[in-house]
Amino acid sequence: MALILCLLLLLTSAFPSFAQESTIYQPDAMQKDLLKFKTALINTHPGIYEYQTPEEFELFMNQLNLEASKPLEAKTFYKIVLKLIAKIHDAHSGAHPYKALGKVFKNQKRLPFQVFIKNQRIFIVRNMSNQSIPEGSEIISIDASLSNNIVSEMLKHYSADGISTSGMEHYLGVSYLSFSKTYPIVFEAKPTYQITYKDYNTREIVTKTVASISRAEYVETELKKYSSNSKKFKEKAFDFKINEEEKYAYLQITRFFKDSFQEPESTYPDFYSTCFKEIETKGIKYLIVDLRDNDGGKLSNAAHLLRYFVDKPFTPTNEITTKGNDEYYLETIGDTLSFNSDFGLERKANGDYKVTNSDYLTELKVFEPIEKYGFDGKIIVLIDGGASSAGGAGPAILQEYTDAVFIGSETFGTAGVGNGINKTYIYGEYTEVAISIPLMHSDIAINEHLKRRGVLPDYEITNSIHNIINDRDVILEFAVEKLFEKKD
Incomplete structure (x- = not known):
């Protein structure tokens, strides 16, 4: 089957209306759902131990449980589950926010760039911001975090098949798992970001503040500026x-x-x-x-x-x-x-x-x-x-x-x-996070x-x-x- 990565589940079941951004999960709730996910993975995933031993997996789960041993925002718990799935190194597995949390991520603003990543270096391919940053410019840091540190952190939350990293770097440059929308998930989603980059034309190091934009703004600006929208899924097979x-x-x-x-x-x-x-x-x-x-x-x-x-x-x-x-x-x-x-x-x-x-x-x-x-x-x-x-x-x-x-x-x-x-989907009973498991x-x-x-x-x-x-x-x-x- 076609590999479809990082599709957020937006279930239509009724759920109380409240400000999801500030929802706090308690340790007991998160750890119960982590145990549910762990049990389901062990019982059903055909390659749970392909790239890790049972002992290594147990140690990793202990680490995740420790991270969930204090109250956390719902979005932070989702990042923990992302790391759980990434540890398997199987791209058909997935972590998904749903219900109100799914809507939060669906509506979350993104970085205004399409990027190309190679050897932990990040380059701007398309610029949808209101700043005059030339295409080809290399991002040195975002909010003072260096590009290699950024890519390393991204790879803790998203993985390709196996432990090679070049495929995942490629995917961060395309629409399925684009850096523009995954960066605010792994790092803090903010109204503005401080971007330090090497100007492609002048080679000067420049720092500018760019505003995050909605998906609709991203698509509209990209189409207007470049006469097309970047899509990995091509019209012609x-x-x-x-x-x-x-x-x-x-x-x-x-x-x-x-x-x-x-x-x-x-x-x-x-x-x-x-x-x-x-x-x-x-x-x-x-x-x-x-x-x-x-x-x-x-x-x-x-x-x-x-x-x-x-x-x-x-x-x-x-x-x-x-x-x-x-x-x-x-x-x-x-x-x-x-x-x-x-x-x-x-x-x-x-x-x-x-x-x-x-x-x-x-x-x-x-x-x-x-x-x-x-x-x-x-x-x-x-x-x-x-x-x-x-x-x-x-x-x-x-x-x-x-x-x-x-x-x-x-x-x-x-x-x-x-x-x-x-695939089967295992839904959290106490959180709004689910995982998908290939069977x-x-x-x-x-x-x-x-x-x-x-x-x-x-x-x-x-x-x-x-x-x-x-x-x-x-x-x-x-x-x-x-x-x-x-x-x-």
Whole structure:
């Protein structure tokens, strides 16, 4: 399923009206909900101990309980739960404010910048403030807190799949977890911020006060100033073109579903067929597959692409497992989830259950090579920290089964320790914070030693702030100019 991060739950159930900003939670209430979350994670999360031992998790929970041992504002408790989820290093897990607290965060003002973060440095890409700060300027500090300290603190509250940090730095620059709206969550939300920056044009160090703005003001100003709004989720799921002059094909896939998960299974196979028919007709021997910022979707749609590059049958996913069946989940979380009937669960020797019904989860099926229009030329795959969920697993199987050259930066993850197929939501009984837990794990059919982090490129190439503000794509340039050199 597509990775959808940091969506705030705004439930419509009735709740007393009061000033939520000043709501204070008592230690007993917070610690009871922390215990509820801890128990649910241990009982249901498929990868709770992937990046920590049970002993380490227990120590961390003790630390969080200590933080919650005094009365705290509701927003502060939410930050504690964010740290709990970030500790798992699974991006399909989440922490969510709801009811009145959810409305507080929905209406909370944000920093007036879109940023680019790299190596704990923060650069302004778009400036929606009323201050004349040039695009490309580097933020040195916010309210006297240095940029590297800011990024380090952000990474305690938000994490990518695994323990690599480059993917999370990438995500702080895009709409899902944009720095503009997550900074006031992790740090204090204020009417104004003191920004010290290095001016992109003059190289001078300047300090200015900028006002926070609402989401509506942010969107309106950005559209007026830049003629577009930055969105990670692209309108077009895929694109294809052939460069007649350089004799190479360019295939861009921004997600592995076009319009919905219920769309016809033939959607991507039909698109690929059209592309590779044209490639063969025109005798193209060089192909760039651009999977940067791919949001995910169905891994089977990545597998259908791989069919054009292989000569043997393959199965992209070894197995999909979950911790229990309907009876187990009814006992542990109070919901059967209809897993037995939907997925044909079968008990494993270790007590977990595996999916045997592949009608819906087609990534468990065997995929045959496509002989007609099969491609035997040179393949270049472009990746970055925005390639997540199936968007990260897709490059992983391409790397496993082909000799494609990978250019860019490490992906957000391969498949994490959970997937987005099914989630459960555990709601605090005494606080207005909930957590979401993925209930299934996909064991992607790649080398065992490559599963705990994202796909790594053969050539580490990243755009700099200078490239970004000048609208230059050096990753694509490198692919074309360096790796498509033709020898007579």
